[in-house]
Amino acid sequence: MSEPLVLVCAGGTGGHLFPAEALSVALAARGVTVDLVTDERAEKYGRAFPARDIHIVESATIGSKNPFALLRTAATLGRGYMKSRRLIRRLKPVAVVGFGGYPTLPPLFAATQFGVPTIIHDQNAVMGRANRQLSARVTAIATSFPGVLDGNPALAAKASFTGNPVRPMVIEAAATPYDPPRGDGPFRLCVFGGSQGARVMSEIVPPAVERIAPGLRARLAIVQQAREEDRAAVEAAYAGLGVAAEVAPFFVDLPARLAAAHLVIARSGASTVAELSVIGRPSILVPLPHALDQDQLMNAATLASAMAATVVRQADFTPDWLAGDLSRLLADPAPLAAAAAAARAQGHADAADRLADLVVKTAGLGS
Incomplete structure (x- = not known):
C-alpha cells in the first residue's frame, strides 16, 4: 500500500517555505509523502525542499485597483486554479496544507471544491490576507500565536495553536x-x-x-x-x-x-x-x-x-x-x-510535530 500524500502549499519566500519545510520533515517521519505547490520564486530558496515533487502553479497578488490589472490577476489565478484541479485529480492527496501567500489560493480553493480536507497555517500575530480569504472555507486553522482568532468565534472554533514550525537546522x-x-x-x-x-x-x-x-x-x-x-x-x-x-x-x-x-x-x-x-x-x-x-x-x-x-x-x-x-x-x-x-x-520547538499531528488528524489518518 502506497504512503498517503499531502500537498503542502506555500508562497515562494522563506517566511512561508521554512515552516512548510519543517512540516514536511515531520510528516515524512510519520510515513506521509509530501509534494510542494509553490511559485517560481522558490528557486531562490537556497536549498533543496524535502518533497517528492515540486509543482509550480501560476499565481498573482491581489493588490492594484486598476481594472486591467485586476483582470490580469484574475486570469492568472484562474489558470492556477485549473492547474490545481488537475493536480488534485491526478495526485489524490489526503489533505492540502497552506502556509499563506497568494500561490496558496488556487490549490486550497480547488481542494475545498473537491472536498479534500484542508488546513491553513498562519505564521504571524495577525492573519495574512491570503489566509483570511481561505479561512471560512478550510477544515482547520493552525496559528503561531495564541488568541489570534479570538475575535471571530466561527474561526476560533476550528483553530488550534501550534506555534510556528522551524526547520531542523534551527x-x-x-x-x-x-x-x-x-x-x-x-x-x-x-x-x-x-x-x-x-x-x-x-x-x-x-x-x-x-x-x-x-x-x-x-x-x-x-x-x-x-x-x-x-x-x-x-x-x-x-x-x-x-x-x-x-x-x-x-x-x-x-x-x-x-x-x-x-x-x-x-x-x-x-x-x-x-x-x-x-x-x-x-x-x-x-x-x-x-x-x-x-x-x-x-x-x-x-x-x-x-x-x-x-x-x-x-x-x-x-x-x-x-x-x-x-x-x-x-x-x-x-x-x-x-x-x-x-x-x-517564548519558543515552541515542537511546533512542527504539533502541526503534523493536526494534519494527520484532519486527514483522517489516525490520532
Whole structure:
C-alpha cells in the first residue's frame, strides 16, 4: 500500500517555505509523502525542499485597483486554479496544507471544491490576507500565536495553536547555549533582513559602527546579509574601519549564525521571530514599515513584551540611535543574557510535530 500524500502549499519566500519545510520533515517521519505547490520564486530558496515533487502553479497578488490589472490577476489565478484541479485529480492527496501567500489560493480553493480536507497555517500575530480569504472555507486553522482568532468565534472554533514550525537546522542550532560576551572579548553581531534582504540594514549599520568609540568597535565581529548591489559598499565600509565582517546576500546556514551571535539585528518576519525564540537570542528588531496588516510590528511586540527584544520603528532606526544602543551593550552586556533567556522562553520547538499531528488528524489518518 502506497504512503498517503499531502500537498503542502506555500508562497515562494522563506517566511512561508521554512515552516512548510519543517512540516514536511515531520510528516515524512510519520510515513506521509509530501509534494510542494509553490511559485517560481522558490528557486531562490537556497536549498533543496524535502518533497517528492515540486509543482509550480501560476499565481498573482491581489493588490492594484486598476481594472486591467485586476483582470490580469484574475486570469492568472484562474489558470492556477485549473492547474490545481488537475493536480488534485491526478495526485489524490489526503489533505492540502497552506502556509499563506497568494500561490496558496488556487490549490486550497480547488481542494475545498473537491472536498479534500484542508488546513491553513498562519505564521504571524495577525492573519495574512491570503489566509483570511481561505479561512471560512478550510477544515482547520493552525496559528503561531495564541488568541489570534479570538475575535471571530466561527474561526476560533476550528483553530488550534501550534506555534510556528522551524526547520531542523534551527532545532540543531538551539542546542548551542547562549554564551554572553565578556569583558574585552569579542562581541558577535548578526545582521539580516529576511530572505529578500533589507537595504536599510546596509544603510544604517555600517555608519552606526563608525560612530562607536574605537576601543569598543574593535571588539565587533559582524555577519551581515546585504543585497548583491549593496555588498561591495558594506564590505568596504567595514574594511575601512578595521572591523572583521562577513557579508553575503544569503546565508544558507543562518540558524547556526544566529546561534553564534551575541546580538541579532533583523526585521521581524514570522520565521525570524520563531527562530530567535527557539534558539534563544537577544535582538534589535526593525519591523517592515508601511505593511497593510502591520504583521511584523505585531510579531516583534510579542518578543518586546517578554523583554526579549528591543523594537525600533524604521524611522527611528538611525546611525546615531544604533551607535548609542550598541555602545551601551558593548560597555555593559549584562542585559543580553536575560534577554536571551526570555526569548527562549517564548519558543515552541515542537511546533512542527504539533502541526503534523493536526494534519494527520484532519486527514483522517489516525490520532
